[in-house]
Amino acid sequence: MPIAEHDVTWVQEPKLGLLEQLYIPAIVDGLQTTIGHMFGKKITEQYPEQEPTLPPNYRGVHRLNRDHDNRVKCVACYMCATACPAHCIDIVAAPAPAEWKDREKYPETFVIDELRCIYCGMCEEACPVDAIELTTLYDLTGLSREQMIFDKEKLLSVFDTTTQMGTDPIRTQAGRLSPASEAPPTAGETATK
């Protein structure tokens, strides 16, 4: 569609006066900022010696939460895989083990390709049982592409690590779907199991 004439605003370049043409006030202005920083509070972060504290809504590596029985909280509803714009989540669902009386379906495998993921947080938002969350783990590295494909055990271990470290306590509270989304274990409980 061509741009209509009434939508266009023509702007003229501002005329430079004598002072502006000399550039000296602008240089002084710039130097003020530089020198001000030299004597001000140091704000450079000495990474990696000094690790940053990230806000709790930072979107880093995923984790799969555990429920109060230390089972995977996920009910394999595929909502995250459906919401994922990068198609990086692959789930295979199966009937839950017979001894799980309160559950009918669980994820047999749950794989996230961390390289393909764009860390948008849509999976977290789509999850009806608060089973998948993005943590503040930001320094994700690996030696091969295969290492960056996280399976269910790896994602559960991210949960264990982050809850033990205390960087990512359970943020979301129980939803109202089923026992799968009941109160999470405390960090101490997880450590003992």
Next chain:
Amino acid sequence: MATVYVNDVPVEIGNDRLNCVQAVARAGQFLAHYCYHEALTVVASCRMCMIEMGDLKDGKVTMIPKVFPGCQTPVKDGTVIVTGDYAKRSVGHEPLPYDPKYVPGKLAKKAQADTLEGLLINHPLDCPVCDKAGECKLQDYSFEYGRAESRLIDPKNTPPNKPELSSKITLFTDRCIMCTRCVRFTREISGTAELMVKNRGHHEEIDVFPGRPLENRLAGNVVDLCPVGALGSKDFLYTQRVWYLKNTDGVCSLCSTGCSIHVDTNKEIVYRLRPRHNPAAQGHFMCDDGRWGYHYVNSGERIVRPMMRSDKGLSPVSWYEMLPKLRADLTQAAAAQPSQVVAVLSPFLTAEEAFLWGTFIKGLSPQARLALGPVPVVGEDDSYPKNVHGQPVEPTKFTIRAEKCPNRNGVSSVLKQLQGDVIPFEKIAGETGLSALVFVGGYPNREHLQAAFPPNWKAPAILVVQDLFSSSLTEQARYVLPGTAAFEKEGTFVNHAGLAQVFARAVRPPIEARGELQVAADLLGRKGLVQAAGVRKELAAAVPFFDGLADPPSPQGKRLELTTV
């Protein structure tokens, strides 16, 4: 002519005896319902199709001040139907002269919302783990007509699930809304009456009689009939979410009824078959043999690449290497002893494939012969409904044919046209001294094929086999070509009654396989990819029986006259 007014839209219904659900559908509108189904009796138990109705007489509308279940209420000339969707009616029709105090649609809308609230009282709302989610009528109507929040504060009933209901079907009792479609199906269509309603009021449950599980050959239909996720097919349970599935209209290839089906696939894998309503073919339903008989397509034992026999046995070979050798062998054999070159075209081929293969073989030599492949027959035609003794009862509502192939009619018509008569396979199997045999199969069950061969059958020097699975035949073959299953090709099947149904490809064949149609086209020296629609035009021009197929037929298929050949 009788006229009915649906939300002010006049509809001519002629002399048809309709209920309100059907009349609303005639008007191009929709009336939500759960328990009503065209093929089953009316019970008006779900109360979802509540409408307001009245009469238009002498230019004056008299509305009855209450709501009626639409499925149970017949319409007559001058009936005025007002549904809960009155506010969403299409503009352009003059409002009828209602009483000024009357608000059209208010009562019906409230009745539908209240019904849904009642249905959801004991529903567990476990949509995330329910296989029906995405195609669930309870979800759809709750979204469309229901309230957003539940007012229930008491605990819900949680009756235990009944996975032992049947070997193939499981019942999630708590999800059931008691529409009793499944119960009526087993009583009226299959006649086997395994299902029943037990207990009363809010404790009503679907169940089977002790020791009499839901085992009949039509049982799978209750899964489709269930408007919610209460009845689930164990075969499909938790394999896919329905919104990932791609639906293709297909034709079931496992018996000569040729049921119209939906083929549900994802990423080139068939996950589920569902019946497609087609009054010309089978009606609303399909049998379990067909419904769960698709697994051969996904089998790991299939022949997936062309192979040729050398001194070292069968070894994979490329198509461009194999096809010229194959054609040279056949040409040589046809030049030496034309009548000893035989092609066997199986009744699993589409009409187009049979035509192109037949054309190729007859092109080698007009004396070369074409035979119809073994026609598997298992037992006898099985008609439903049954009575208590298991005997079929008139009127027949569904028949499972004994002839376990989809296209005997189509292939024989092609053969008749190309050589005047149909040579049955038994005649060829008994002959010795053949110089070349081309066997174009596609048998989903290799036992059906092997049963047709005498035990000490001696293969001719040149044996070409195109089939899905290896069998005693491929063990002796010089050329083994991968076949394609019915879901992997497009074409036409002609069922037992002469109904020709054209279907599209639902999934891709194995990556190295070429379809029967493509192989025949390659052997004929045609360039490029072959299209079934083009071959169908040729077929319609060459074979009078297929006249009607020159134009693309409707999804319902087209009935061909069996007597023209």
